[in-house]
Amino acid sequence: MTVSIARPAIDQWPDLAAVPRGLRTTVSAAVARRIFLAGVRRLPVTVHLGDETLGTGGPAMTVHRPEEFFARLGRGVLIGFGEAYLTGAWDAPDLGAFLSVLAAEMPTLVPPSLQRLRALAVLRPPHHQKSTTANSQNNIAHHYDLSNGLFELFLDPGLSYSSALFEAERVHDDGFTRATDPVPGSDLAEGQWRKIERLLDHTDVRSGSRVLEIGTGWGELAIAAARRGAVVHSITLSTEQKELAERRIADAGLSDRVTVELLDYRDLVAVGSPHFGAYDAVLSVEMIEAVGFDFWEEYFGTLDAVLAPGGAVGIQAITMRHDRMLATRNTYTWINKYIFPGGFLPSVDVIDQITRDHTRLRVTDRLSFGRHYAETLRQWDTRFLAAREQVLALGFDETFIRMWHFYLEYSLAGFASDYIDVNQIVMRQETGS
DSSP states (O other), X not given: OOOOOOOOXXXXXXXXXXXXXXXXXXXXXXXXXXXXHHHHHTSSOEEEETTEEESSSSSEEEESOHHHHHHHHHHHHHHHHXXXXXXXXXXXXXXXXXXXXXXXXXXXXXXXXXXXXXXHHSOOOOGGGSOOHHHHHHHHHHHHTSOHHHHHXXXXXXXXXXXXXXXXXXXXXXXXXXXXXXXXXXXXXXXHHHHHHHHHHHTTOOTTOEEEEESOTTSHHHHHHHHTTOEEEEEESOHHHHHHHHHHHHHTTOTTTEEEEEOOGGGGGOTTOTTTTOEEEEEEESOGGGTOGGGHHHHHHHHHHHEEXXXXXXXXXXXXXXXHHHHHTTOOOHHHHHTOTTOOOOOHHHHHHHHHHHSSEEEEEEEEOHHHHHHHHHHHHHHHHHTHHHHHXXXXXXXXXXXXXXXXXXXXXXXXXXXXXXXEEEEEEOOOO
C-alpha cells in the first residue's frame, strides 16, 4: 500500500521534487540497500519492505516506495533518509520510537569494514553556512525568523525554546549531577520555570546584578532575571525574536531593566568596548550549538573577557559524546540542511578542554538532564501536530509540517537513546595559583 502525501512544491523544495537518477544513483542505491537490510535485520524494529518483514520486532517502519527510498539513501545517506521521509517514501506510526532505536545503534549501523569509506559518502558543510560574522545572522534567520506565530503554537506560554527541567531526583555521577528521568506528562510551563530559576540561582543573579544574556530567545530568561532586580543586557541575531521579546518585556513593565540589542557576541570585545569585565553573570541557553566548532575558542574567550571578577558564567548546552563529536565534526547533516544551518554540538570534554587551555574559566557545577529534553520534545511535537490547521493558516505547507515533525521526533530520539544530552554548566574564573 502506498501513502498519499502531496508532492513537495518544486519552487519551495527543489531537492525533494525529483528522485535522483542515473548510473551513480543506481550503484549507490544498491550499496545502500545492502547496508540497510543488513542493519535492520538485527535491530529491535519491524520494517515492512514490499513482501518482506525485517527486524527482530519493535517500532514499525513501512517503506512505501523502495526505489525512491534507496535512491535517496544512497545519494544523500542520512540527509537522503530524512528527505525520503519528507516525500512519504517511508513512514512510521511512532516515529520517535523507531528513530530512537536507530539513534542507539548509530555508531555501529554501518559495518566497520565500510566505516573507512565514510569520508567518501558524507557531505561536507557548505562554506556559506560556516558561522562567521558574515554568515551567522542568515543562519539564525533561517530558523528563528520563520514566524513568531509558529513557535507560539507549540511552546509554553513563556516561549522557552530549550529543554525544560522537570521535577526529578538528583544523583551524583562521576563528579557531576544527573537528573533522574521525568514523569511523562509533567507540566511544561513549570519545567521551563524550574530550568530558568536553577540557572539564575547557580550564577547568583540577584538585585543589582549586571547580567549579559547571549541569545535572547523570546525574552523569558531576561524577564526572570529582571524580576529579581538584575539589570540585563540581552543580545540576539534574530530580528523576529528581538521584536517580540521587547514587546513581552514592555508588557511585563521591565523595559527599564532590560535592553535587547541586535549584536553578534564577537562584537562584545571590540577594541575599546565597554563590556570588558562588565557583567556579574553571563548567561547563554542553548546558543553554543549555533557557534560552530571553529569558533568555540573565541566564544569562550568572549565569556571570559566580559565577566567581572567574582562573577559566574551559566550556559545550557546540548552536547554529544566526545568520540562522536570528533567523528562527525566535518559532516553536513539533515539538521544542518533543513533546520539549523551551521550548527554543531560540542562535547562536555571539549568545553572543559577549551576553557582550561584558553581562558580563566573553570567548570564548577554541571547538571545533566537529557531525558528531560526528550519529554520536552514529546510535548512540543504533540502540540505542533494538534495545531496543524493553524500552521497551514500561517502559510506553511504539508511538506513543512512533515519536516518539522521529523525534526522534533529526530531530536527526541537522540535524547531518549542517550546519543545526545543537555547540560547546565556553571563556570567561574580561576584566581591565582
